[in-house]
Amino acid sequence: MEVQNDTVIVSFDRAPMWIAAKDFESKLFQVAGEDRVFYPAKAWIVRNKVQVKSEQVPHPVAVRYGFENYVKCDLFGGDGLPVSSFRSDNW
Numbered sequence: 001m002e003v004q005n006d007t008v009i010v011s012f013d014r015a016p017m018w019i020a021a022k023d024f025e026s027k028l029f030q031v032a033g034e035d036r037v038f039y040p041a042k043a044w045i046v047r048n049k050v051q052v053k054s055e056q057v058p059h060p061v062a063v064r065y066g067f068e069n070y071v072k073c074d075l076f077g078g079d080g081l082p083v084s085s086f087r088s089d090n091w
Contacts, residue, residue, distance in 0.1 A: 064088070
């Protein structure tokens with residue numbers, strides 16, 4: 001994960017070329033700022049990276065994907081396998 005201004009950029013080690021999603025409009029991403037409060041975020045794909053942004057978090061420090069008890073995956077690696085839930089924080 002890296003942060004560029006107000007956008008988190010998530011890279012995937014096991015997706016060196018592409019990640020994919022059908023009509024990608026995920027509701028499974030959240031970002032948090034220094035206050036450690038997570039807000040829903042918009043996400044879009046650029047090659048093998050997902051860019052994530054929330055209007056409520058001008059300076060993000062952490063990102064989560066699918067971090068609920070149960071979610072239906074909407075993000076896949078180039079091999080067609082689903083991307084597992086993940087988080088960048090350890091709070």
